[in-house]
Amino acid sequence: MALDGDTTLNSLGFAKPPSETRVVVAMSGGVDSSVVAAKLADEGYDVVGVTLQLYDHGAALAKKGACCAGIDIHDARRVAEEKGFPHYVLDYENIFQDAVIDEFADSYLAGATPVPCIRCNERVKFKDLLETAKDLDADCMATGHYIQRMVGENGPELHSAADASRDQSYFLFSTTPEQLDYLRFPLGHLPSKDATRALAAEYGLAVADKPDSQDICFVPNGDYASVIEKLRPGSAEPGEIVHADGRVLGTHKGVIHYTIGQRRGLGIGGLTEPLYVVKLDVDAKQVVVGPKEMLATRIIPVREINWLGDAPFDSQTEWHLAVKVRSTRPPREAVIRPTGPDTAEIELLTPEEGVSPGQACVFYETEGSRIFGGGWIWRGQ
Incomplete structure (x- = not known):
């Protein structure tokens, strides 16, 4: 270990003992971040767990399979208690609403197909939470994301996870070089999710068999349209379903119910060929459909x-x-x-x-x- 001038690096890349290396672990309450926290605590690091409450505590409890919800806060706290490191819950509800949910709603209303998980990483977890970690005098911040950080000739580089089926690089592309210098991803090298669950069992974590979170945390059952209607009342205005050649084929109950490439659920019968949504014209309130080659x-x-x-x-x-x-x-x-x-x-x-x-x-x-x-x-x- 790095003592008395020894330049040996610890597992997080610092030339000092783990006990002198403070790491903030972003804990969602799931198995991945719990394993990261338990692993680093077992290795002797000065671990501080932080969980973000991103939306109303009571409402969050009612949604199963969401991250950063009420039951997940409880699970994260329990891991911290079992492993003997401090754990804090930060109320980021207003930040999450302003930085993620509002843009999600506005983008969807503009006919786009937003990816709020990317914005959450970019604007909340790797921005505000990262700054909080620095305020806590942490040397780095660790997360349970499946991605790898490698040090190249010109500094830290972002690499895909060893397990391609778990790779989360698509959701982390907006990580800046400065953020990458401070972040650590201890699970990125693991061969499979089974390996993560095996570690959770080895550490005796109650969340070892906890199901993965599904869908977007604030969108129950993947029903985007119902969420948009709640966030922006009156947004589901009816209009025409139009073929790309100009023919009116039917009507719809709101552009927000459709996505580019959609084939099923168009509500138009008597077709001689399969049609797909090829364009969403928000201003004209039109869903434009056409043959697959138009996609x-x-x-x-x-x-x-x-x-x-x-x-x-x-x-x-x-x-x-x-x-x-x-x-x-x-x-x-x-x-x-x-x-x-x-x-x-x-x-x-x-x-x-x-x-x-x-x-x-x-x-x-x-x-x-x-x-x-x-x-x-x-x-x-």
């Missing part, structure tokens, strides 16, 4: 780019990388052409279907695991 997109405009490469983003006219346009899809080869310091035009070598404004476009190394950042898709096809 194919090759050129994607992207903005608000967070670049994690070694050279400045606009120092080259082209970057040949792979991109992921939805969290559930594999990266596909593309040419990224900067149009400014944080904007670009993405050309997909193979067209993708269902590319939607509001989704993230994340940049990956074509041969390797490094993530080069990403940005937000901001315009329709």
Whole structure:
């Protein structure tokens, strides 16, 4: 261990004993962050657990499978008590409402398909909570995300998790170099979620068999439309379902009930061919449908780019990388052409279907695991 001038680094990368290394662990109450906290406590680190209350405590208790809810706060506190480290609950309800929920509602009403989990990481967990960790004189902050932080020639780099099925890089592309310098991800190297649960059992954690959280924490059962209607009353205005060739095929109860690429539940019969939602025209209150081939997109405009490469983003006219346009899809080869310091035009070598404004476009190394950042898709096809 790093003593008396010895430069040996501990497991978190500091040249001092774990007992002299304070680490704030962001604890959601689930098995992943609980294992991180227990692991670091067992290794002798000065652990401080912090759980965020992101929305009304009573309402949160009523929703099963949500993170940062009432029962999860209880579970996180119990882990801290069992392992003997301090635990704090911070009320971030107003911050979460302003930084995540309001934008989610407004983006959805504008016809986009937002990804609030990315904004939560970017604007709440890796911003306000990270600053709180620094205020607590922590050397770093650790989370239970499945992603890897590796130190390269030019400093910390972001890499995909060892287990591709658990990789969360799509949701963490907006992590800045400064944040990455301070963050640690102790689970990123594990081969599977089973390995995490095995560690939870080894540490004797009551949450070892706790189910993973599902859907967006404030959207029960994935029903986006009902949440939007509660947040923005009167937002579900009826309109026409229109074929791309101009034919009116039917009516709808609100654009918010549809997403790009949707086929089922359109409510129009007598079709001779399968039709898909190819565009949402919010101003005209129209849901535009067409054949599947209309979903194919090759050129994607992207903005608000967070670049994690070694050279400045606009120092080259082209970057040949792979991109992921939805969290559930594999990266596909593309040419990224900067149009400014944080904007670009993405050309997909193979067209993708269902590319939607509001989704993230994340940049990956074509041969390797490094993530080069990403940005937000901001315009329709």
